[in-house]
Amino acid sequence: xxxxxxxxxxxxxxxxxxxxxxxxxxxxxxxxxxxxxxxxxxxxxxxxxxxxxxxxxxxxxxxxxxxxxxxxxxxxxxxxxxxxxxxxxxxxxxxxxxxxxxxxxxxxxxxxxxxxxxxxxxxxxxxxxxxxxxxxxxxxxxxxxxxxxxxxxxxxxxxxxxxxxxxxxxxxxxxxxxxxxxxxxxxxxxxxxxxxxxxxxxxxxxxxxxxxxxxxxxxxxxxxxxxxxxxxxxxxxxxxxxxxxxxxxxxxxxxxxxxxxxxxxxxxxxxxxxxxxxxxxxxxxxxxxxxxxxxxxxxxxxxxxxxxxxxxxxxxxxxxxxxxxxxxxxxxxxxxxxxxxxxxxxxxxxxxxxxxxxxxxxxxxxxxxxxxxxxxxxx
Ligand code: PMP
Ligand code: GLN
Numbered sequence: 294x295x296x297x298x299x300x301x302x303x304x305x306x307x308x309x310x311x312x313x314x315x316x317x318x319x320x321x322x323x324x325x326x327x328x329x330x331x332x333x334x335x336x337x338x339x340x341x342x343x344x345x346x347x348x349x350x351x352x353x354x355x356x357x358x359x360x361x362x363x364x365x366x367x368x369x370x371x372x373x374x375x376x377x378x379x380x381x382x383x384x385x386x387x388x389x390x391x392x393x394x395x396x397x398x399x400x401x402x403x404x405x406x407x408x409x410x411x412x413x414x415x416x417x418x419x420x421x422x423x424x425x426x427x428x429x430x431x432x433x434x435x436x437x438x439x440x441x442x443x444x445x446x447x448x449x450x451x452x453x454x455x456x457x458x459x460x461x462x463x464x465x466x467x468x469x470x471x472x473x474x475x476x477x478x479x480x481x482x483x484x485x486x487x488x489x490x491x492x493x494x495x496x497x498x499x500x501x502x503x504x505x506x507x508x509x510x511x512x513x514x515x516x517x518x519x520x521x522x523x524x525x526x527x528x529x530x531x532x533x534x535x536x537x538x539x540x541x542x543x544x545x546x547x548x549x550x551x552x553x554x555x556x557x558x559x560x561x562x563x564x565x566x567x568x569x570x571x572x573x574x575x576x577x578x579x580x581x582x583x584x585x586x587x588x589x590x591x592x593x594x595x596x597x598x599x600x601x602x603x604x605x606x607x608x609x610x611x612x613x614x615x616x617x618x619x620x621x622x623x624x625x626x627x628x629x630x631x632x633x634x635x636x637x638x639x640x641x642x643x644x645x646x647x648x649x650x651x652x653x654x655x656x657x658x659x660x661x662x663x664x665x666x667x668x669x670x671x672x
Pocket of ligand 2 (some may be wrong): 307324326467
């Protein structure tokens with residue numbers, strides 16, 4: 294008999310719901326990815342590097358040109374300089390970066406605080422390292438963090454906190470006061486912070502994204518994780534990166550070199566040229582805010598309830614007034630019988646807390662949102 298290292302893990306909900314949508318020809322607003330293409334210019338840049346022969350390994354920490362470009366981009370965005378040789382590591386998506394960061398700093402018996410609903414790769418990575426996830430449950434509809442509760446959960450075994458801002462699946466965002474409190478807590482308990490900021494450029498309603506990189510105290514103890522796939526509409530290319538102080542980056546890189554060694558070289562080079570131009574991503578908040586508003590105005594007549602997402606490209610809809618069914622069953626039923634796929638939220642809670650809420654991805658073309666809304670309004 295094989296003894297599973299992850300006995301409680303099945304297939305990730307994203308693969309399950311996308312598979313079900315495909316099987317039943319449903320409109321897929323479940324897994325988070327755009328149904329439109331990345332920029333033609335970016336595609337042709339990557340192509341050109343392949344044609345010009347840049348098809349072999351890059352250094353494990355990432356191609357120097359891309360690390361340089363990330364350093365410049367980060368300085369432009371957040372006004373802080375990071376050394377591309379010592380503090381920036383390119384990874385095969387944020388998923389890989391999260392795995393390396395969690396693995397590098399979790400030892401058997403360490404407690405790692407996470408906020409639930411939590412992105413589904415955190416808990417398995419903690420458990421594979423023998424760590425103990427300590428969940429703090431956030432609640433519908435605003436999913437704000439109660440920092441006193443965080444303080445109460447800290448023990449002598451606590452080593453790290455994982456935050457996700459803007460937050461998937463809820464669309465909630467942290468403000469400056471949240472980060473200041475987090476900084477105080479992390480500093481006084483000597484905790485590291487993994488900050489999953491893959492939606493850093495998707496914040497709405499005139500708000501500014503609050504990054505750990507902008508807070509001096511947090512910057513010194515955090516691993517900041519980003520995804521170029523989210524920012525440049527190319528989730529299938531799997532390029533992400535980690536920014537962390539030299540000492541943390543050194544440990545991070547020890548793991549990363551044996552997970553993937555390096556990331557797809559021509560894609561790194563294409564991005565290195567492309568991301569220098571800030572115009573390519575600075576209107577993302579406006580772009581996705583329009584998608585959010587369009588989606589919400591199209592479903593105005595429906596029986597679902599919501600409060601508008603503050604960031605990310607996900608909108609939660611509550612079906613409390615429609616059905617008593619479990620969210621997983623309801624999401625599957627809507628996919629099979631109504632032709633619309635979403636993500637049930639209970640799967641992101643260790644306790645499987647079910648608040649009768651589904652997540653819909655609005656990173657979709659007008660026509661997709663229109664067809665989706667027509668169905669949603671009939672439910
Ligand atoms: N963290 C969060 C919160 C996400 O939503 C995603 C989306 N896939 C990831 C990490 C992983 O990003 P990537 O696709 O770059 O691996
Ligand atoms: N982050 C994407 C989402 O939340 C999915 C990524 C994945 O499938 N692993 O839908």
